[in-house]
Amino acid sequence: VPVQYLDYRALADHGWELTDADLFEKAADTDLEVGDYGEFRAEPGQPLLKAAEEAGHAWPFACRGGACTNCAVAIIDGEMPMHSSHILPQEWIDRGVRLSCVSAPVSDGMKVVFNVKHLPGLEELLL
Numbered sequence: 001v002p003v004q005y006l007d008y009r010a011l012a013d014h015g016w017e018l019t020d021a022d023l024f025e026k027a028a029d030t031d032l033e034v035g036d037y038g039e040f041r042a043e044p045g046q047p048l049l050k051a052a053e054e055a056g057h058a059w060p061f062a063c064r065g066g067a068c069t070n071c072a073v074a075i076i077d078g079e080m081p082m083h084s085s086h087i088l089p090q091e092w093i094d095r096g097v098r099l100s101c102v103s104a105p106v107s108d109g110m111k112v113v114f115n116v117k118h119l120p121g122l123e124e125l126l127l
């Protein structure tokens, strides 16, 4: 599964919003570092956090068990269900946020913004 990723900090730096329809196009047109924007492949069923790490990325995490929200990502495109029990309220799941340590892509491709643990409102759930 090809996974395009973008660091939430790049949004803050450039004044972009998660809801911008052309977010990844803007990222592609900007001179971002490889750690901030790019693409890697995830194996089917492989948790996104693990796939990112195997691709050489150091995404934030703490518990690796769905209990802390440090690993939260926002889905811009694609599907990534969460199966195991976790701390994330339904409200955030409805907004496309997933815990990358306990969810794996199931669609043909993904676009995700990682490092969204500092989203207002999500931050309070951080342990």
Ligand code: FES
Binding pocket: 060, 061, 062, 063, 064, 065, 066, 067, 068, 069, 070, 071, 072, 099, 100, 101, 102
């Ligand atoms: Fe704690 Fe994923 S690392 S919820």
